[in-house]
Amino acid sequence: METIKGKVVYKLSDDINTDKILAGRYLVLTGDEELAEHCFEGHIKDWKEKVKKGDLLVAGENFGCGSSREHAPIALKSSGIAAVIAESLGRIFYRNSIAVGLPVIQGPGISKKVEEGDVLEIDLDNGKVTNTRTKEVIHFDPFPDFIQAYLNEGGLSSYVRNRLIKNG
Amino acid sequence: MRIGSTFAEKMLAMKSGKGKVSAGEFVIAKVDGSLANDVTSPLLIRRFKEMGLEKPYKLPGGFEIYIDHYVPAPTIRAAMEHRNIREFCKRFDIYFSEAGNGGHLRLPIERGHCRPGMLFVGADSHTVLLGAVGAFAAGVGSSEQAYVLYKGDLWFKVPESIKIIVDGKLPEYAMGKDIILKILGDLGETGALYKAVEYTGQAISDLSVDGRIAICGLTLEMGGKIGVIEADEKIVEYVKKKTNKPFEVIKADDDAKYWKTYHYDVSGLEARIATPPRMDMVKDVKEVEGIAINQTYIGSCVNGGLEDMAMAARILQGRKVHPEVRCVVVPQSREIYQNALKEGYIQTLYEAGAMLAPSGCGPCVGGHMGVMAPGEKVVSTGCRNFPGRMGSPEAEIYVASPATAAASAIEGRITDPKKYF
Numbered sequence: 001m002e003t004i005k006g007k008v009v010y011k012l013s014d015d016i017n018t019d020k021i022l023a024g025r026y027l028v029l030t031g032d033e034e035l036a037e038h039c040f041e042g043h044i045k046d047w048k049e050k051v052k053k054g055d056l057l058v059a060g061e062n063f064g065c066g067s068s069r070e071h072a073p074i075a076l077k078s079s080g081i082a083a084v085i086a087e088s089l090g091r092i093f094y095r096n097s098i099a100v101g102l103p104v105i106q107g108p109g110i111s112k113k114v115e116e117g118d119v120l121e122i123d124l125d126n127g128k129v130t131n132t133r134t135k136e137v138i139h140f141d142p143f144p145d146f147i148q149a150y151l152n153e154g155g156l157s158s159y160v161r162n163r164l165i166k167n168g
Numbered sequence: 169m170r171i172g173s174t175f176a177e178k179m180l181a182m183k184s185g186k187g188k189v190s191a192g193e194f195v196i197a198k199v200d201g202s203l204a205n206d207v208t209s210p211l212l213i214r215r216f217k218e219m220g221l222e223k224p225y226k227l228p229g230g231f232e233i234y235i236d237h238y239v240p241a242p243t244i245r246a247a248m249e250h251r252n253i254r255e256f257c258k259r260f261d262i263y264f265s266e267a268g269n270g271g272h273l274r275l276p277i278e279r280g281h282c283r284p285g286m287l288f289v290g291a292d293s294h295t296v297l298l299g300a301v302g303a304f305a306a307g308v309g310s311s312e313q314a315y316v317l318y319k320g321d322l323w324f325k326v327p328e329s330i331k332i333i334v335d336g337k338l339p340e341y342a343m344g345k346d347i348i349l350k351i352l353g354d355l356g357e358t359g360a361l362y363k364a365v366e367y368t369g370q371a372i373s374d375l376s377v378d379g380r381i382a383i384c385g386l387t388l389e390m391g392g393k394i395g396v397i398e399a400d401e402k403i404v405e406y407v408k409k410k411t412n413k414p415f416e417v418i419k420a421d422d423d424a425k426y427w428k429t430y431h432y433d434v435s436g437l438e439a440r441i442a443t444p445p446r447m448d449m450v451k452d453v454k455e456v457e458g459i460a461i462n463q464t465y466i467g468s469c470v471n472g473g474l475e476d477m478a479m480a481a482r483i484l485q486g487r488k489v490h491p492e493v494r495c496v497v498v499p500q501s502r503e504i505y506q507n508a509l510k511e512g513y514i515q516t517l518y519e520a521g522a523m524l525a526p527s528g529c530g531p532c533v534g535g536h537m538g539v540m541a542p543g544e545k546v547v548s549t550g551c552r553n554f555p556g557r558m559g560s561p562e563a564e565i566y567v568a569s570p571a572t573a574a575a576s577a578i579e580g581r582i583t584d585p586k587k588y589f
Contacts, residue, residue, distance in 0.1 A: 096312070
C-alpha cells in the first residue's frame, strides 16, 4: 500500500528520551508548528536548519523513553520527519506516534546498517526497510490492520472523525 | 494443559470480555477510569475538538483532570491553559481538581477513585504508580485518551510479565525508593520494556502505601507497561477507609508463566542514588558522598507522602539546612500537608530552613518552583534525572530517597543517611 522513501537526517544513540525531544518547559504549547520550533532544543543545535520534510530518523534502543508527552512525536512529525526507525521504542512513545500519524518502526539491527545521509525505502505492508546505498534489508513486524488504518488517516483523531463518527 | 495467568493477563482477559488471553495478543479492553493533568489536558482538549466529540463517554470509574504541574500558574500561557481546562471541565461536567489540591496520581488513590482490580489509563507516564493499590494502570498520550472519551475502551497488546520477589527486612535508613533504585540499576532503562512487572515478597508486604507508590511509579523508568503490587489486607483496609465503592482484588495464578523472575534480599541494603544523566546509573550513596549540591527536592508523585515527610523531619529535627542549599519540600496533597502539619513535620522542616511549596509536582518537571541553573547539582526525590528535566540541561540531577535528600540538605553535599540513624 505505502512506501516511504527518505533520507536519514540523523542517526541517534540509545535511550533518547522525550524530555530531550521536547523539553518540559514547552508542554504548555499545543500547536504543531510551535512544538516543531522547540524540537530537540538544547540537544541538537542544527535540527531546525537541517531537517527537511520527508526525512527519516534512525535511533538506537529505547527511543522515546520517558514521559507520556504526545508533544514529542508531534514535534518530530511537524518538523518534517516522515518515519522513525529504531532498534527499540519507548512504549508510550510508540502508541503516541501512531496516534499522531507518525510511523515508528522497530528494526533491530538498523543502527549498524545505516549511516546518516543514506536513503531508505520503507515498505510498511511487507515489513521491509531497504538501504538504497548498500541494498541491505531489515525486516520488521508489519503493523496490525487497525494501526495501519490510524496511520492511513494521518492519526487517531482524523480516524475517529472521518471513519467512525461520520459513518455513525 | 491449563497454564495460569499473570496479573496483566487476568486483568486484560476480564476487561476485554475474553475467558483467557496470552502475552502477545491484541485486545480491546474496557477502561474503568482515566486521568489527565494540566500538561496533557490542553492537547487532549485539542484532540477532543478535532475528533468532533460532543460529550465524553461516562467511564464507570470516571474521568478526572487535575491541575498539578504548573501550580500556581507561573506564566500567562499556563494561566490561559488552566482557564481552558476549567471551562472544558465545567462544560462537559468532568471531575476537576483545582491547583493546590495535589498530584493527579496521588489523589485518585487518596480519594478512593482508583481501587484494586480497576483498569486505569492516564495521560502521564507515571500512571503506573496506581499499581500500588493493585490496579492495572498504564500511561497513554492525549489522542488515545480522547479516544477513551469517545469509546470507553482502548487497544492493548497483552504484555509478558516479570516477577520480582523482594525478601528480607529493610534497614531503618532505607525506603521503598532505595529498593526500586536497586532494581532499576540492575535491570536498566530497558530491563522491563513493554513488560508488566509484579512485585511481591516480605519486604514489599512490609511497605506502606507510600513505599509501594515509589516502587510502582519508577517501574516506568525500566520501560515497564505496568508495575503492580497485588492488593493485600493492608491495601484493602486502606481503600475501605477511603471509599464505600466496591472493588475486586485480582491476583496472578500461582502457576502463571513469567518472562523472567528476579529475587532480592534487601536486608542490609545501602541507600541508593541514580546519578546523572540516567536513571539506571545507580550507585550506593556512599560511593558519591561528598559531591557539593545546590538544592534538594523532597516531594513528587513518588516521594511526596506522609511517610516521606516524616522521614525528612526525623533527619532534619533540631538541625539546619546547609546555608548554601535550597531545600524545597512539597507534600503531594492537601491531606498529606494537613497531616504533616498536625504531626509537627512541617514545623520541624520549616525551622530547619526548608521552603514549602504548594501541593503538586513541584520542581520535578522543571516548570517552576525551583528550576536549576547550568552547572548546579540537585538531590531530588523525584522520578527522573534526564538532562533538562529540572531546568538547565547542564544541571545535574541525582535521584534518591527523602532520607538521602534530607541528610544531603544538612551537609550541603551528597550524604549517606545512615549516619543519622
